[in-house]
Amino acid sequence: MQSLRVLPRLPASRIGLRSTQAYTQLRTATSSSTSSASGPARKSVTIANDTGRVPWSELSWKERGARTTQQSANFAVVILGLVMTGGVATVLWLEVFSSDSKTAVYNRAFERVRTDPKCIDILAGRGKGGEIEAWGENAVRNSRFARDHISSKSETDGIGTTHMRMHFHVGGSLAVGTVNVHMTKRRDESDFKYHHLALDVPGHERIWLENAEAWKLDKRASGKMFGPGWQGYTYMHIWHELRLFADRSDLLRRS
Incomplete structure (x- = not known):
């Protein structure tokens, strides 16, 4: 029978030191395995590389x-x-879609000129099938820039009336002319109205398609046909004059 070998007894201090070293190694191994399992350490979040993936709490x-x-x-x-x-x-x-825009006023004015018989006769000739074209500020015909640039000016006078003035060029197979447009809109109105719309062609008289001043003159002339001060008469004045005329006629019959 083999005899047992008796090992020397270690001091308590050396036993405690070895236990501490073993615990430290075990903790280090556990931390390494945990770090390797969770993946590599993330990069610092900056303004340039932040994608929002890292939760706010972290x-x-x-x-x-x-x-x-x-x-x-x-x-x-x-x-x-x-x-x-x-x-x-x-x-x-x-500038484009509103009914009061420069483009809308231009399109309406050109349509009036293009369909007016007098304008057709001078520019293209009626019955000849000529087309009437329009272009903007540049006097050179068939210029794309000229077609896109329309000369116009808008201003408001002292009583609150807005004035829009515009001119553009039109031409057909016979002649070339300039269309002058003046639109007005009072403070209590929602849409522009024509003050005047005219076509000027060299060698021809001006063609008026709209002229508010001429309408005012005609109205004044028609008022003067009935004598001075007729416009100031009211219905009561007229009724009074008719009563006097009837009374005078009755007196003449009796006499």
């Missing part, structure tokens, strides 16, 4: 500031885009 104060700055910048860009879109839409409405 961000440091510096990283939270970077994310807040990035989101504020994105919000400002969105607001700027909305403002610019609204501005473009407003310009398009005022």
Whole structure:
């Protein structure tokens, strides 16, 4: 029978030191396995690389500031885009789609000229099938820039009436002329009305398609046909004059 070998007894201090070293090694191994299982350490979140994947609760104060700055910048860009879109839409409405826009007034005036018999006779000749074209500020015909640029001016006078003045060129197979437009809109009105619309062709008399001043003169002349001061008469004055005329006629019959 083999005798047992008796090992020397270690001091208590050495036993405690070995136990501490073993615990430290075990903890280090556990931490390493946990880190390897959870994946590599994430990068620091900045304004340039923040994608929003890291939860807010895991961000440091510096990283939270970077994310807040990035989101504020994105919000400002969105607001700027909305403002610019609204501005473009407003310009398009005022310049193109509104019934009071420069383009709408131009189209209505050209349609009046294009369908007027007198204008057709001078510019293209009636029955000849000639087309009448229109172009803008530039006097050169068939110019794309000239067609796009229409000369106009809008202003408001002292009593609140808005005036829009415009001129453009028209031409057919026989002649070329200039259309002059003057529109007015009073303070209590919603749409522009013609003050005058005329076609000027060299060598011909001016063709008036609309002339508010001539209408006023005709109205004054018709009032003067009945004697001075006729326009100031009211229905009561007329009734009084008729009663006097009837009384005089009755007196003449009796006599």
